[in-house]
Amino acid sequence: MVRAAVAGIGGRMGSRIAQILGQTEGITLVGGLERPGHAAVGCDVGALSGTRPSGVVVEDTVERVLERCDVLIDFTVPEASLNHMKAAAAAGRAMVIGTTGFSPDQQESIRTLAQKIACVLAPNMSVGVNVLFKVLRDIARLLGPDYDVEIVEAHHRFKKDAPSGTALKLADAVAQARGCTLEDVGVYARHGLIGERPREAIGIQTLRGGDVVGEHTVFFYGMGERIEVTHRAHSRDNFARGAITAAKWVVGKPAGLYSMLDVLGIAD
Ligand SMILES: NC(=O)C1=CN([C@@H]2O[C@H](COP(=O)(O)OP(=O)(O)OC[C@H]3O[C@@H](n4cnc5c(N)ncnc54)[C@H](O)[C@@H]3O)[C@@H](O)[C@H]2O)C=CC1
Numbered sequence: 001m002v003r004a005a006v007a008g009i010g011g012r013m014g015s016r017i018a019q020i021l022g023q024t025e026g027i028t029l030v031g032g033l034e035r036p037g038h039a040a041v042g043c044d045v046g047a048l049s050g051t052r053p054s055g056v057v058v059e060d061t062v063e064r065v066l067e068r069c070d071v072l073i074d075f076t077v078p079e080a081s082l083n084h085m086k087a088a089a090a091a092g093r094a095m096v097i098g099t100t101g102f103s104p105d106q107q108e109s110i111r112t113l114a115q116k117i118a119c120v121l122a123p124n125m126s127v128g129v130n131v132l133f134k135v136l137r138d139i140a141r142l143l144g145p146d147y148d149v150e151i152v153e154a155h156h157r158f159k160k161d162a163p164s165g166t167a168l169k170l171a172d173a174v175a176q177a178r179g180c181t182l183e184d185v186g187v188y189a190r191h192g193l194i195g196e197r198p199r200e201a202i203g204i205q206t207l208r209g210g211d212v213v214g215e216h217t218v219f220f221y222g223m224g225e226r227i228e229v230t231h232r233a234h235s236r237d238n239f240a241r242g243a244i245t246a247a248k249w250v251v252g253k254p255a256g257l258y259s260m261l262d263v264l265g266i267a268d
């Protein structure tokens with residue numbers, strides 16, 4: 001039985017993961033972590049997962065949580081996830097990180113820490129989006145440079161980072177397929193007399209509002225036709241199930257940084 005703990009257990013994703021974990025075989029919720037002062041601190045973890053009270057409460061220090069788990073599932077904020085990963089590396093515990101919005105320096109730190117522990121890092125844990133990551137490369141390669149790529153993502157009003165981690169990874173997949181880097185061709189805003197569209201640009205636009213769970217569309221605009229590929233999340237359950245699948249998969253794996261493509265067995 002895999003022993004999992006959830007960081008950010010009082011949040012939108014963390015609370016849903018706790019509930020679904022309570023109904024999943026082969027894995028059990030043994031701990032929860034929240035930021036100091038959060039209302040969930042001190043609450044019974046079993047009650048949060050919809051099972052019977054366990055006598056284990058949500059903590060506000062990561063070390064105490066790591067003592068009793070095999071894997072820490074983290075959906076928090078970038079700075080917290082990185083601190084949790086440092087602690088997990090010191091304690092020798094695996095991690096699943098769903099948090100998005102890491103800076104390039106923070107991503108580099110994650111790569112370094114993953115030399116010590118096994119870690120699944122994925123901006124989107126749904127099966128659909130991960131299949132899209134793969135398929136998109138083929139579409140981009142087959143269409144070639146004559147098709148203009150624009151990506152539009154929409155999320156709820158509470159989301160803190162933009163563009164979404166998923167949109168950035170979709171854009172990166174297209175850039176790689178075209179033999180360039182997102183750093184060179186990403187266009188994140190347009191305003192004013194900006195001139196004609198550079199052929200190689202990959203536009204990434206962000207919408208925020210209401211309770212939109214998560215929507216991503218990749219447009220391939222040609223002359224006289226276009227392809228639109230859209231993924232819509234109907235709820236957070238697919239992300240939560242993906243995170244739990246990743247947690248069961250990563251325990252016992254050699255140290256390294258893994259993606260959901262590895263978990264799903266569809267990596268190149
Ligand atoms: N990879 C994926 O499939 C998905 C990733 N996400 C990402 O997950 C992250 C969280 O998203 P939501 O759950 O919607 O946000 P949220 O704001 O509802 O939850 C985040 C939780 O983390 C807690 N937190 C903050 N600092 C902490 C600390 N130092 N220690 C422990 N807990 C701390 C907050 O109190 C909050 O309860 C975001 O970066 C989001 O983009 C969201 C959905 C799916």
Ligand SMILES: O=C(O)C1=N[C@H](C(=O)O)C[C@H](O)C1
Nearest residue numbers: 100123124159164165166214
């Ligand atoms: O913050 C969210 O809600 C989501 N974030 C992820 C991202 O940034 O890509 C994934 C999902 O779309 C929901």
